[in-house]
Amino acid sequence: MTQTRSETVITKEQSIDKYRITREPFYLNIKDEVSIFETAYKAKLPVMLKGPTGCGKTRFVEAMAYRLGRPLITIACHEDLSATDLVGRYLLEGDDTVWHDGPLTTAVRHGAICYLDEVVEARKDTIVLIHPLTDDRRILPVEKLGILLNAPDDFMLVISYNPGYQSVLKDLKQSTRQRFLSFDFDYPPPEAETQVVAHEGGVSESVARDLVKIGEKVRNLKGHGLEEGVSTRLLVYAAQMIARGVDPVTACEISIASPITDDDELQRSIREIVTTVI
Amino acid sequence: MSEERKGFTGSLLKGLTRSTVESLAMKMGLKPHERGWVTVDTGASLMSVSPKVAMDFFKTVPDVARLLENGDLRNWADIGRRIAVNNIDEACEFYRSSSGILEPLSERLRSLLIALCSKQIVLSPVAALTTFKQAPQLVLSFRDEHSAIRLFAIAVEVAHRSVKHSTEVLTAAPKALAVLQSFDAQAGSQVDESPVKAVLDLAESFAQRTGATAAEFLSAVGEGMDFIERPSDIIELCGQTAFFLERGGATALQYFRSARSVIEVGGAESFDKWSRVTRKVAEEGNAIVYDFLKMTPKVLSTLTLTLKRRAPERVNSVLDIVEELASQNVYIALECFKSSPRALVTASLDQFQTWAREGAELYRQDRRKAQAYYALESKSSQDSLRGARDGVSLESVSHLLRLYVEGLTGREMTIAPLGTIPEESKISDGQTIQLPSVIAEFGSPEDDFRLYKVLAAHASGQVEFGTRIAGTTDIRAALKEIDLYYEQKEKRRLAEGLEDDEFVQYSNIEHLGMRVRPELDPERLETADYKLVLSRFPNHLLATRIFTTLENGRIDWRLRSAYRGIRRDLDFVRSRLIERRPSFAQLTVEQAVYEMLFQITLCGGVIDDMARRAYGEVINQFERIVADYLRKDDTTVGDTLMATFRVYELLDGQRQQNESESDSSDDTQQSEKDESGDSSQDTDSQQQAMQVQRRPELFNQWSQAVEEVTSTDSELLNELMNAETSEQELHEGDEVFYYDEWDRELGDHRARWCRIIQRLNRKGHNDFVEQVRARYSGVISSIRHQFQMLRPESLRKVKGELDGEDFDLQAVIDHHVDKKTTGRPSDRLYIRRIRRERDVAVSFLLDMSSSTARTITRHPNQPYTRPGQKIIDIEKQGLVLMSEALEAVGDAYSISGFTSEGRRNVKYFLIKRFAEKYDHDVERRIGGITYHNNTRLGAAIRHAAAELEKQDARTKLLIVLSDGRPYDHDYGDSRYAREDTKIALRQAKIQGITPFCITIDRESEAELKDLYGEVGYTIIDDVMSLPERLPGIYRRLTT
DSSP, X not given: OHXXXXXXXXXXXXXXXXXXXXXXXXXXXXXSHHHHHHHHHHTTOOEEEEOOTTSSHHHHHHHHXXXXXXXXXXXXXXXXXXXXXXXXXXXXXXXXXXXEEOHHHHHHHHTOEEEEETXXXXXXXXXXXXXHHHSTTOEEEETTTTEEEEOOTTOEEEEEEOTTTSOGGGOOOHHHHTTSEEEEOOOOOHHHHHHHHHHHHTOOHXXXXXXXXXXXXXXXXXXXXXXXXXXXXXXXXXXXXXXXXXXXXXXXXXXXXXXXXXXXXXXXXXXXXXXXXX | OHHHHHHHHHHHOTTSOHHHHHXXXXXXXXXXXXXXXXXXXXXXXXXXXXXXXXHXXXXXXXXXXXXXOHHHHHHHHHHHHHHHHHOHHHHHHHHHHHHHHHTTSOHHHHHHHHHHHHHHHHHOHHHHHHXXXXXXXXXXXXXSHHHHHHHHHHHHHHHTTOHHHHHHHHHHHHHHHHHHHHHHHHHXXXXXXXXXXXXXXXXXXXXXXXXXHHHHHHHHHHTOOTTOOOHHHHHHHHHHHHHHHTTOHHHHHHHHHHHHHHHHHHHHHHHHHHHHHHHHHHTTOHHHHHHHHHHHXXXXXXXXXXXXXXXXXXHHHHHHHHHHHHTTOHHHHHHHHHHHHHHHHHSOHHHXXXXXXXXXXXXXXXXXXXXXXXXXXXXXXXXXXXXXXSSEEHHHHHHHHHHHHHHHHOSOOXXXXXXXXXXXXXXXXXXXXXXXXXXXXXXXXXHHHHHHHHHHHHHHHHHHTTTTOOSXXXXXXXXXXXXXXXHHHHHHHHHHOTTOHHHHHHHTOSSTTSOOSOOOOHHHHHTOOHHHHHHTSSSHHHHHHHHHHHHHHHHHXXXXXXXXXXXXXXHHHHHHHHHTOOOGGGSOHHHHHHHHHHHHHHSSSOOOHHHHHHHHHHHHHHHHHHHHHTSSTTOOHHHHHHHHHHHHHHXXXXXXXXXXXXXOOTHHHHHHHHHHTOOOSOHHHHHHHHHHHHHHHHHHHHHXXXXXXXXXXXXXXXXXXXXXXXXXXXXXXXEEEEEEEEETTTTEEEEEEEEEEEEEOOOOOTHHHHHHHHHTHHHHHHHHHHHHHHSOOSEEEEEEESSOSEEOHHHHHHHHHHHHHTSOOOSOOEEEEEEOOOOEEEEEEEEOSGGGGOEEOSOTTOTTTSOOEEHHHHHHHHHHHHHHHHHHHTOEEEEEEEEESSTTOEEEEEEEOTTSOSOHHHHHHHHTOXXXXXXXXXXXXXXXXXXXXTSOOXXXXXXXXXXXXOBOTTSOSHHHHHHHHHHHHHHHHHTTOEEEEEEOOOSOHHHHHHHHTTSEEEEOSSGGGHHHHHHHHHHHHHO
């Protein structure tokens, strides 16, 4: 029985090259996170990145993957992400049953950096799957194939989550949390953020400074009506719009005021802040 | 006959020899006949009381007899006799002092005094004696003979009715006369039309009418009339009051008092208007006019508090509107007048006027509506008042502005309208930003908003750029320098000579040669802020004023450099400000100086060329100071303080020059007066100056706010607003919410009509819950089981999906089979797991009114052996069972109860909140549920719905447990209450809540259907079965 099955089963491995990062992503080292991350990588320890949305977590991982020369496999977690989705599954192709490696399996096989974005969004039974990979065992059991994959030294697991807005129900369990080194991310300090916005958005430094100032003011409203401050990402969007000739106030309107809230009054106050600064 | 008498009395005067009596009689002198009679008569009866008194009497009689007429003499003797009955010593004293007291008085006065005393003696010997003794002093204090005679005559008149008040007339009079004196001086020659005469005439009329009120009237006059300008106004006022005297003394008195307050607040013009209104009102009857009179001072004082500086002008405008309304209908005019202070807190005068006129329109349709309208009860009225016709109201933008300043400063801030800040936040801590309640400056809402924005930006600039920062090095440096400077200056002055005028003026001391500047407390140095520094200036008001302007300039500059965008708004407002600057020609020197400072700091320089020519040197110096200290990007409040110091010294030097040049020394006073905003100049230019001042004030308010707010403000307002319904005191930890109520007849909501007081329910014993659990243990376990079944499994497998986590083995087999046989296999090969969650939040709202105290029994014939249960206890049991069920199913739930005592006291008891666990505290609160008062269902539903709406659940359920129809003592008729409840339920439904009512009232199905028909409801026939049935009903509702 096993014999026959193994004949018909074709295992499809994902090509790893598409996961390689070829151009250096722009990342501005704020404190010493780059060197610490490198140390963690050498020590083969998994890393957790905490911080609000759009503050540069993903960019950081990309930059590190590039620095370390490893492919990066990013998995955006969601409520229906199952173990199968991560590890791999059999698919019918014509008459054949073909095994497809999941992203996690691919990462382990090739010693890539596997980045689980917004990990709390994943179901608890899914998260448990990564546990054996995150301690000194560094193994991934692939039950459907009946094999245990040993992670090579190159492999690294990185997860990220935003402690701010998710509900209590979606908190990360201690048994998971305590397997990771944790990096706290926040919006970069004004000077750094100005550089980021100027570089990424392709605008002059003075425009970038204005945008950062707006960002700072709008972030003051967090908790006073806003669930989350405006992200660096949105500031960069605004900068990009401005760089392409959109009127600055309109750019801020569509990339700052409107995205972060539906509340009319709040939007209006943000607009007033925008027109105060610009 | 005389002989006979003598013999007769002689026998009575046992202790005296006949010869003594005879010689005494001889001594009495001129008219022995009548006087002899009196003397002997009284002497005889005095003997029977006390020989001592009699002796004193006889000794005095000869002297007194010369002074008094026959009748008076008799009365005089009688007074002494009556005193003697009470107190012998006092009687002696009376007789002995008599001649001394009577001697200096004129004949007429003597007679009146005796008349008054003999009236008083009947009821109060003490009063009579006091009056008598004090007579000479009183007469002196009455200034002239004529007034004294009239006042005594009035007192005699009053004494007919009340002795007490007759004394009061005399004691109140001197003050009143003193008040009137100044007017008499003005009136000059026309003596017959003097204010004194008018007042006395009126007092006499009062006395003739009611007596007691005459005294009150005089003391009311004595309270001061100095705000009345012309003597003729007093005469006019008295004349008007006399008119109302026909309606009773109390009314006239009230009229006088109210009129006084009108004149005090609004001057003669207001008084004219007001008295026209009063006459109009008077036509409607006594009760209403009294009501109006009584309300007037209260309304006016609140009005002045609300309106602040431009009170007289604005009171006049209010009265204009009231008069206009009164010509249509008196009642609505009254209502409008009554709510004017409240309305003007948020509305501008123009808005108020429009609002008032619209109300009059409404009145033609429906009187009740109009009344509610003017009482500002109905929503449409409030909307109409606020109506964005002209200007932007703070109310409409305060949330927006709050977010704006919180964003800019990153701090928790509050926005409050000027003048309505509650007591606690009086200290201007930089947390509360005061803004005008309405801005209608520029004619378009956008532009008006820009002014708000600029003001708000300035306020947040003060936070950001550290106006209120304390203890920094540069503030301390400034403090030291300034303090040292004035310290030394003072020392110099003390050394130089003490007659220096200016020094005296500045330091306000009478005793020269003393240190006036208090030592600077070194401990305060650490926490020094701008206020402390300003207090070290000799004239700190002047310093504050300069500082305020300069600091505004600094903030303006820093805002401009830090925020590019706000420059547009600042420039816009600046351009409008510039347009409206007064011409320097109209300003006094003092005003011109401030104006220059203002223009340099906030308008970007002096705009008037003429001023430049006239004050070139000062302007240059100002500009230099401003440029030196404030035109940099890193200025602090310390720089402003140093600049203030420089400007202060500059002005000081300037003033000294001026003084030496032009001997006008009341410049300081002038400036002081300007400070409080009531410079008394010609009305024309004054008005203009006021208008001019207003705009800078908007900016300068922050440093003055502390002094301006009066504590009675909000209290008075509240009193006016809620005169008819009493609000109960709040307990600690109570939270208060306000809800509208639907008025069926109005066809509109009554705004913020009900006050919900939310508090935790009293804790009872948790025995109750334990007992219920024990009694229903079987039921509970089956309920728990049923409800656990309801709890959905977190994942459900769905077969035959197009995509999924695993193969559906059967489908795969089918697929192969189909493929081999038909060639058309199905693609649905997968199993997918779908999450299914029960997402329910439920609120139980329990009617805790006293009607739930009713006892229900299944065995009415056995009241003692099987006593039955109170409805509330049955409901409580139901809640216990329900809680067990809900714990089993895991739904979020809250339990609360409500009762009401009028619309301002709807109590909402929290028994279990959503976030709480079902623990001992909750159990004890269930045990503590008891019944009180009424059922204002609508308000309770609104509150429960508002709380439930905050829950994040797909299904939101509001279950109302009620025993009957809604009722409260001010909840209108049963239809009103029903309609309100219906609307409340309907609103809840719109909010995405499913209301459901469980009621045990079987009586009126039709009414119930009307009440709850739009939402679900069920009637429990057998109340005793409620506990068991409740979980069942719930299960049905949620599955």
